[in-house]
Amino acid sequence: MSNEGRTERGRPRGTGSTRAADRWQRGYDKAGAGRAGRLVRVAAKALVVQNTARGGPGRFGDWLAEAGVAVEIVRAYEGGPLPSRLTQDALVVLGGGFMPDDDSHAPWLAPTRALAAQALEAGTPFLGICLGGQLLAHVAGGQVAAQHGEPEIGSTPLTLRPVAGSDPLFHGLPARVTAIERHVDAITALPPGAVWLAESEHCPYQAFRVGERAWGVQFHPETDPDRIRTWDPRRLAEHGLDRAELLRRATEDGATATPVWQRLAARFAALAQQSARSAGRRGCD
Numbered sequence: 067m068s069n070e071g072r073t074e075r076g077r078p079r080g081t082g083s084t085r086a087a088d089r090w091q092r093g094y095d096k097a098g099a100g101r102a103g104r105l106v107r108v109a110a111k112a113l114v115v116q117n118t119a120r121g122g123p124g125r126f127g128d129w130l131a132e133a134g135v136a137v138e139i140v141r142a143y144e145g146g147p148l149p150s151r152l153t154q155d156a157l158v159v160l161g162g163g164f165m166p167d168d169d170s171h172a173p174w175l176a177p178t179r180a181l182a183a184q185a186l187e188a189g190t191p192f193l194g195i196c197l198g199g200q201l202l203a204h205v206a207g208g209q210v211a212a213q214h215g216e217p218e219i220g221s222t223p224l225t226l227r228p229v230a231g232s233d234p235l236f237h238g239l240p241a242r243v244t245a246i247e248r249h250v251d252a253i254t255a256l257p258p259g260a261v262w263l264a265e266s267e268h269c270p271y272q273a274f275r276v277g278e279r280a281w282g283v284q285f286h287p288e289t290d291p292d293r294i295r296t297w298d299p300r301r302l303a304e305h306g307l308d309r310a311e312l313l314r315r316a317t318e319d320g321a322t323a324t325p326v327w328q329r330l331a332a333r334f335a336a337l338a339q340q341s342a343r344s345a346g347r348r349g350c351d
Contacts, residue, residue: 110135110335110342113154115178117162117197118143120296126158126195126288129328133335142174150177152184155345156191156338159198161286165212165251166201179205185280191337192280196249199274199282206257206276214254216268218247219305220294220312221319224272224285230263235281235333236273243326244319245272245285246293252284279337287327291316 112135114123119141123130127137138154140146143162159182164172166179182205185192194202200210221244230236253271256262264273264283273283294313302309 110156110338111154112137112156112158112338113149113152113181114139114158114160115148115174115181115198116141116143116146116160117164117172117174118160121160121162122288123158123160124288124293125290125324126327126331129331130335130338133332133339135335135338142178143172148174148177148181150180152181152188152190154190155341156193156334157181157185158192159194159201160288161196161198161249164197166197166204166210175201182280186277189277189279191334191341193334194280194282195288196284196286199284200251200253202276202280202282203253203255203257203260203271203274206260206280208253208257208260209255210251211254212251214250214252217250217305218266218269218284219302219307220246220248221291221316221323222247222266222285224264224266226264226273227262229261230273233261233263233275234279234337235275235330236263239326239329240322244323245283245287245327246289246291246316247285248289248297249284253282281334287330290324291320 112130114127114137116122116139123137123139130137135156140148142148159178162172164175166175169176179201182192182194182202184190186206192202194200204210223242223244226236226239226241226243230239252269256271256274257276259276261275262271263275266272269284272285273281275281291313294309294316297309299309302312
């Protein structure tokens with residue numbers, strides 16, 4: 067879970083958007099079916115569950131859209147309805163200031179957990195980010211603790227474990243890479259049989275996989291360094307942190323980290339496309 071918006075738990079602030087994803091979705095919705103009898107491109111769709119107003123898919127949604135995956139965002143925090151059945155080709159659950167079973171503050175988490183369970187059962191590609199990763203761990207039988215360990219805020223060094231070398235998303239990525247973090251809660255035990263992919267100095271379970279196609283990450287591949295400009299400097303000061311220094315470091319690290327997470331997004335998009343082809347869905351040119 068992120069510590070964003072925790073001044074009043076469960077009451078996020080601000081706005082979130084993903085321009086490229088919205089452009090792709092509009093183009094897909096308006097596209098024609100082409101000439102009669104013509105075979106057309108299979109268009110993959112990803113359902114994205116957004117848990118706070120400021121916690122949108124950001125650049126990750128842009129990267130998926132650029133790779134040809136239509137991003138369908140459900141803004142669950144403002145009452146956007148979640149489907150009872152997962153019919154899309156991939157599922158992404160974003161971060162937010164909640165525990166994964168905090169149904170009293172975030173009642174949409176129960177149907178989100180149900181969708182995650184469906185993705186696991188069906189082998190539908192799933193990516194959980196921060197809260198979303200913790201939700202995957204919870205659904206699959208792991209453990210998550212509130213305000214556990216030392217908070218991680220800003221650009222954070224990650225270490226990929228050797229087993230990541232054979233993972234569909236993480237193979238071939240640098241053994242040492244940075245990512246932006248903002249969390250106070252943490253996974254304390256991985257689900258049975260989960261593959262532990264990455265760690266950091268203060269938070270061991272930075273990335274893991276359940277089954278063949280479900281990933282959870284504690285870090286934020288969707289967040290670009292410029293987002294740090296919107297972080298509350300007073301709250302950062304409570305942790306002994308300076309916003310300008312966090313921005314400087316994240317910007318410097320981003321030169322090498324951004325291409326890594328874009329590569330991961332492209333691989334996830336490819337899995338969504340593969341899922342769409344397997345389902346035999348026909349899209350539009």
